[in-house]
Amino acid sequence: MNISSEAAEILEHVGGSSNVSALQHCSTRLRFTLADDRTVDESALKSIPGVLGVVRGPQTQVIVGGRVLEYYRAVEKLRSGSPTAAAAEKTRTPWTVKRVGSKVLDFVVSVFVPIIPAIAGAGIFKSLLVLAAALGWIDRETDSYALISAVPDAVFAFLPLLVAYTTAKKLDVNRPVALGTVALLLFPAFTALVTQEGGTALFGIPVPVVNYNSQVFPAILAVLLLWGTERFFTKFSWPPIRTFFVPLMCYLVVAPATVFLIGPLGFEIGDLFAGLLFNFHNTFGWIAVALLAAILPFLISVGMHKPLLPPTITTMATYGKESFYLTASLAHNISEAGASFAVALRTRNQGLRAIAVSAGFSALFGVTEPALYGVTLQNRRALIAVLAGAITSGAYLGITFVDTFAIVSPGLASISMFIDSLDPWNLIHALIGLVIGLVVSFVVGVVLWKDSDSGTLRVLGQAESQPLNAADDTVSLAIVAPMKGEVVELSSLEDGVFSSGVLGEGVAIRPADGRVVAPVTGTVTSMLDSRHAIGIRTDDGVEVLVHVGMDTVALDGAPFTTHVAQGDRVEAGQPVIDADLDAIRAAGLDTITPVVVVNSAGRDVRFTTGQHTERAAQLIELTTIKETANGTV
Known part of the structure; x- marks a missing residue:
């Protein structure tokens, strides 16, 4: 079974497209917000080969491991092609406390999770810069330090714009209009007027003095108001003038409301949340940290740690630490x-x-x-x-x-x-x-x-109670090298999905040329439109993945020529893909190619790294042994 067919099964067992109100993903999980949670067939979901587990809570979470992005795209492709996909909200069950909680969690995840890479990278950048200064590698008083530190500082200073974008995307609001509206709060001329001695006023009404840098809630509230305003004027405006009339009315309504009411209110909400978190920790001290550390496994398992992100971000922005x-x-x-x-x-x-x-x-x-x-x-x-x-x-x-x-x-x-x-x-x-x-x-x-x-x-x-081979409890398989080049350990790869072994055991090849052959004899179970990877399942059920290059899915198949299609029968050593390695390098991507036994759990995988291999030479020796809970039979 390939990812497309497994995605279809996942969608079916969560109630179909008409039951899915929203879908997001994190590093290992598909997060479904469903109209009716009662339609979920948990046992059927767990029986799907690629599904590692199911968590029920405010969201129904299907754990698929490192290939989560591929599953997400496959499910979304099925949803977008379904005539009932848009019907989920219309057929929803009545509002309940659980459903409200699900909606809130869905909104928090959609707004804050996408910006984590940006603020995480900026935060680590800043900490390394502090370390460099502490070691005397760079002087804090120099222009060089100020210029370098401007890179991470800018991310936090313009955090409201990042939040405005993700909120607008979640609410399906015009993104440039949302950014333009929130940008007012950070505009230097506006800030100078507000902070000047005596402040400033609009037609005699004093403008509240608020520092919006690094704030998140003013942007969220502004875009929420923009969502309602945009929908209203879109519905009642004349179509020929809608292109400019709707944004104009949005600016005229939302900008003043944001300056006088929404912005200051959002600032107070953020300050309240940050203060509550700060005071809770100050009140209970080390006991609070120890207790939270102990309950995090249970919070993470149902996704309930995500609501801690907004106050954490606000606390960091307010106090500079958390x-x-x-x-x-x-x-x-x-x-x-x-x-x-x-x-x-x-x-x-x-x-x-x-x-x-x-x-x-x-x-x-x-x-x-x-x-x-x-x-x-x-x-x-x-x-x-x-x-x-x-x-x-x-x-x-x-x-x-x-x-x-x-x-x-x-x-x-x-x-x-x-x-x-x-x-x-x-x-x-x-x-x-x-x-x-x-x-x-x-x-x-x-x-x-x-x-x-x-x-x-x-x-x-x-899982192992069924014989793998009716004649013998041991099945051996030789996996040949799909490419010519140097064999290295998976752990040396920068991609955490491969290096951590989440996808399975194997090796990686730093290729000498772009010809790719089948590593085993079997059936092609996965050949994506991007043509950068191929999955083959042997007759004994061993699944081998060859992933040509890192992040090459982004190239949309341009450097790749395929010689087989999904469902084809292939022989070990048969050419399956030709890759233009120069084009991959020109795109700034690494050509290193992981060769992974996806279902390696319960199998003995042996290989030697640090040496050169010829194409179609034996690369991995795989032995499958039926075991009991106490060891090998």
Whole structure:
């Protein structure tokens, strides 16, 4: 089964296009906002090969792992082609508290999640710059420092514009008009008038003095008002003049309302949220950090950690730092890693060990979904280890008043977010807290773990209860190199989806030329329109993915020529794709090509890296062994 057909099944089992009010995705999950949650067939969803799990809550979340973007596009393609897709809102069930919560969460996710990469990158940029100054590599008093620091500072200064764009996209409002309206609040001439001595007034009405830099709620409220205004004038305006008349009326209505009412109100709301978060932490101190770290696994599992983003962003904008949610997240993330590594050490099941190792490294670098859904939530002993590590680490981080200075998922890769130019001990305490969480969760996990009490192994045992081969319990397969070049480890790739092992075990090839051949004999199960990747399933059910280059989906198939189509039967060594490597490099992309056994869990994958391989030479030796929960039969 390929992604397109699996997407069709996913859509069917959530109630069809007419039941989907909205769809978003994060790094591993499809997030459905449904008109009627009762139509979801959870057991049928879990039986789909590519689905790793299902979470019910304010949103119905279908966990598909690292290929989430491909699933998202496939589902959206099916929805856009359905005549009933637009009917979801019309056939919705009556408003309930749960449905209101679902709508609010959907709105928060749609507005804030898309801007996280921008503010995360800017935050880490700023922290590294502070580190460079602390080490004496650059002088803070120079123009060079000021110019470089302007890059991340600009992102936060114009944060209202980013929020205006994502809000307008969510509400389907004219994006340029939304940006133009909110830009007034940041316009230097407007700011100069408002902040001058004595302030300024419009027809005798004083304009409130508010600093809108880095604020998020004024932009959201302004675009909400713009949404209603635009709909009203679009409905009642004469079509021939609508192109300019509707934006004109929107400016005339929304701009004054934003200056005198919406903007100041949004500022007060943001200040209230930030103050509540700040005061809660100040009141309960380290206990609040420890408790939040302990409940984060449960909040994340149902997506309820997302509402913490707006006040966290506002707190960062108001105080320049945050010491509650992000600090607690460090304790939780690292504890997920420690517990996963403990499971990998103690389990005798190869499939669970492979899952736990890759999940542990993902969590170590700040991505916890593989650990949560693949290891800890399904195994109570591993979950206890996570809670032990999170509470102890969170308590230490809270007692030592550790602050964060960038909004990004905390982990080893983003540890610079704890650099404080005024307090070098902030980073040291963060590192100590990291070690505490890792060690405590690992030790508790090692002591508590029992394969016989593992929920994951029960699932794997059910999957493996059917013979893989009627004649023998062992199936061996030689996977040949699809390209000629140097063989390197997947972990060396910059793409976290491949390097973390979320998609499966394998290797990568730095190709010498662009000819791609089939790595195994089987059926082509995936050949996207972008032609940058091919998936092949053998007769024994082994699925192998060859992904030519990094991020090459963005090239829309231009550098690729395919020789086979989805559904075709291919032989190992048969040419399947020709890639123009020079064109890929010219586009600024890496040509390195992962070769991944997608369903490697429960299989012994052996390969050698650091050497040159010829095309069609043996690259991977794969052995599938039927196991029980106690080990190999």
